[in-house]
Amino acid sequence: MKLSLGPLLYYWPREAVLAFYREAAAWPVDTVYLGETVCSRRRELKLADWLAIGEALAAAGKEVVLSTYELIESDADLRTMHAVAGNGAFRVEANDMAAARALSGKGPFVAGPFLNVYNAGTLALLAELGATRWVAPVELSREGISAVVAEAPAGMETEIFAYGRLPLAVSARCFTARYNNLTKDHCEFRCIEHPDGLALDTQDGQHFLVLNGVQTQSASVQSLVSELGPARAAGANVLRLSPQSRRMGDVVAVFREALDGTLAPRDAAARLAPLMPADPCDGYWHGQPGILNLAKEVAA
Amino acid sequence: MNALPQPAPRAMKLVCPAGTPPALKLAVDNGADDVYLGFKDETNARNFAGLNFDDKSIREGIGYAHRKGAQVLVALNTYPQPGTWRKWQAAVDRAADLGVDAVIVADAGLLAYAAKAHPQLRLHLSVQGSATSHEAITFYHEHFGIRRAVLPRVLSVEQAEKVIARTPVEIEVFGFGSLSIMVEGRCALSSYATGESPNTHGGCSPAKAIRWQQSPRGLESRLGGVLIDRFGEEDHPGYPTLCRGRFVVNGDTYYPFEEPTSLNTLELLPRLQAMGVAAIKIEGRQRSPVYVETVTRVWREALDDCARDRERFRVKPAWQAALAGISEGHQCTLGAYHRPWK
């Protein structure tokens, strides 16, 4: 199995982003997904900047993939999507059907997690258009992924969301702006103040979600580090690790060692725990509510 | 609005929900052009106990609707889950055999099957398909020949207008009902807490995961054990969906996503008609026959008024009063069509 670094879902200052990817060049990941996928108002980096980062990573031996927006609303969004799709240098991950259409018949592309591939019929259709890898929706269980893989077209790679806060929903409305009593068009880019999302708790104190602008994520961090054997058996070829602001390189290292077999699953989970911004969860993988953490229950 | 004289656009169709046969009859009797319904299983996004239609009631419903000049659409608007593909395929076959006027589908694979196996069957792209641009809609048109697409509720009027101007596909927009703040087909909040979501099981916030509990701090609603809201004696409790919950961010307790409100676009009707909207959808297959009767009656009258003379169209207070009386949360908003938050 390969390791990938998913697209950066948060809004970080330009310098922080550049530093993050300078370090990532040395991390033991095979693939790096780049680009803004959440909000078209975020402009710390332009497409040219992402391409420059991509070139540096490619020179360091990484496979580079550019990701498109998960929600396209305006003409400007469409133009950006087309610029990404036609970048000419790197493979592209399509996150909506407009992007899939723009990429179809133009060589291999990645069917992103927001394309809603829940079955082999849809996957076969995307394969005809040129998809050579699909990223399973976060809701899909190990059993579900395995069933899709069993009927997947030959040569199709399967990528799963193995680490990070789960992107659960997207809206046209910005919840970080709403929290700050600001309108979306005058949001003051306040999501830049929350490098791992803005925490949202229930009234009885449960850490439940985080707000990331127009995107809503789980507060808990999904981790499948104890499930690498089952993931391989289910047919996963790529494990996606979703960027966090601190110690991401250490997270990658734990997964790498666990994959190479130099770290036992239980030890890997123990090493990962202090690196995580919140408690782990893995319910979706087991066909349960995503918020549950079944690894803990097994260990206990 | 455009000052140039424009060709009179066609009257917009009124698309009404039916969760039960009495609701279907009331929708038809009160002037619905299309009535949409679902089978009794997870092939549709209102898969609730006791709701929806078996073959016999669909046949009778189609007969009743056709006699009165209305059409029946079947929603197959969830995503076929791995290993159960045949069930959805069979549902498409069943709808075609029953002679429904169209099926409303979200999944690209299922659309491909329907287009191939039943070339005569009229296909509508469900809102759950998350097609938010004319290019996404064109994708479904090129590949499966969809005739109508339902626009996600996140688009503004200006955005919807641009989509309509650039696609040959009929566009249906939501006019009234429960308002989803998230992009349809792109929300897994429900399954995060309960294991079931619209995409996977055909329902948001499944009833079996809901608990109402009286506590010293008020009436509490929980979903999958997660506290969604607390209500005092004077509060009006709503159905506990996550995006309508009251939560705490940095010590502030408020509705971080939205107040529990309903969508109501009556006042936009002239604009929607002028820009070429083909159909207006009413949400609420899970609601009672009284709801369907009231909404259909009001919207029929409003659409007729608007079609007669768009310039002079005025929203009647009686309509708003009738609709306010059956709205969840008792407020009616224009949703994303109008964006005070933008």
Add this chain to the structure above:
Amino acid sequence: MKSSIPVRKLPAPVGAIGRRLPRLPASIAFATGLNLTLRRKFPADVLDRLEGHTFVIVVEDAGMELRFRVRNRRFVPVARATEPVLRFRAVAWDYASLAAREADPDTLFFNRRLVVEGDTEIALLVKNTLDTIDIPRTRGILKRAMRVAGPARG
């Protein structure tokens, strides 16, 4: 207007009398009525889902509490206080409005005019099943009776 049915309560003395009356006879009469009007219209699979469960209908202004259980696909009155799967609370007028299909159950619920305690899934099953049933004759009688009873006193 149909959608905003005003609150209409029975006079207080009615409730005072109702609270002193024995509960069982009313429950017997109610269960018998259900068997006559609704039982045949309830799908067998729904009755099976309700099998063994106890339901309580509290008519607040009448001081009345109706208890029944589903047994062998029939509605039977219940005398003793067993924990119900569902308890409904509303005034007589609102129950009549619901039965006559003059009021929307969700609206009454959101306004706390209809209080439902217990298992939400069974509550929705019951609501949806009742919505499926057509009993135009009974509804007609009810609607006429409500019109005779006259406008609300607020």
